[in-house]
Amino acid sequence: MAKVCIVFDRLRTEEKMLQKTASELGCDAVMLDAKITQINTDSRREDYDIGDIVLERCVSYFRGLHFTACLEFLDMPVLNMFEVANICGNKMLMTMRLKKNNIPTPKTYFSFSSDGAVKNLEKVGFPLVIKPVIGSWGRGVMPIRDRDTMEAAFEIRDITDSPHDRIYYLQELVKRPPRDIRVITIGDEAVAAMYRKSSGGFKTNIALGADPEICEITKDIEDMATKASKAMGGGILGVDMMEDQDRGLVVHEVNNTVEFKGLARVAKRDIPKEMIKFALDYIRK
C-alpha cells in the first residue's frame, strides 16, 4: 500500500482534508511536523517514516523550501520539487520565468536600492505597484500613485532593511475589473478556478477577505494555466491571472503551496482527491 507523507508546520483544514482523502483512497497518510524533525548529512531515507511521496504544505515558505531540499537530499520525491518552490516563492524569479516562456504577465521593473527604484519610477511614471519579492496574502503590496507614497514606502524599506527589502519589484497597475482569477493546476491540468473579488480595496487576496466565486474554466483560462504550470516545472500550483482590458488574461503569480479550502467547498471536482491521486500517479511514473 502506498504511503503519502504530508509535511506541515501549522495543521490547517487543507492538510486535514488531504490526510482524510488519502485514507479514503486506501493509502496510508503520515503527518510530519517540519518544526520538530531533524535531518543531518548522514541521514538516510529509511531513518524516517515518510512513505513513498511527500506533499510539502508548510505555511512558512523558507521552512518548506529548505525542508524540501533536505527531503530531496534523502532522494525522496516531493511535491512540489525544490526547483519549483524556489521559483514560485520569489516573485522576481517567477515573473522572469513567465516572461521567458512567453506567458503574458504585467510589465515589471526591478531595481536593487531605493535610489535605483526612485530612478525607475521617475522614468516610468506613476502608478506602479510595489510588491515584496517574498511574501504572500497581499502583505506589503501597495499601489504607488504619487511621489509622497513612493517616498514613504521606500523610507520604510530603508529603515527595516531586511535582505529582501533591497530588492525592488515594481509592477504596472493592470487595468482590470476588481477581481482576479485563481486556478488550481494539478499536473499542468486546470482542475478548479474561482474569481477573487476585492472587498472594496485594491487587493483580491482571500486571506484579506476577498469574496470567492466559482469561475468557469474557459479554453483561454485552461491554456494559460497549463502554460504557466509547465513554465514553473509542474506539480500542484495556484495560478493567478487578471483580465487586462486590452491584452486579455495576464498571469501575475504562481503559488507553490496552494490554499484551497474555500474553493474545495464549491468546486465541481474534488480538489484534495485530485491532489492525492496525482501524488500516487507521480510515484508510479
Added chain:
Amino acid sequence: MNCPECDATINIQDDASVGEIVSCPDCGADFEIAKKDGSNIELKQAETVGEDWGE
C-alpha cells in the same frame, strides 16, 4: 483544558490533532497542540505570522 495565559477554559475537540491551532475564547491567545494522548493534551505557544507565510 485551561488557557496557559489567562486560565479560561479552552474547548478542544476530540478529533483535534497534534499541530492544530486552538485559540482561547477569552484572551485570544493562540496555542498549538504539542502532544495529545487521549485526554492528556499539551499546548505550546503558537508561532506568530511570519514575513514568509502564505502560499
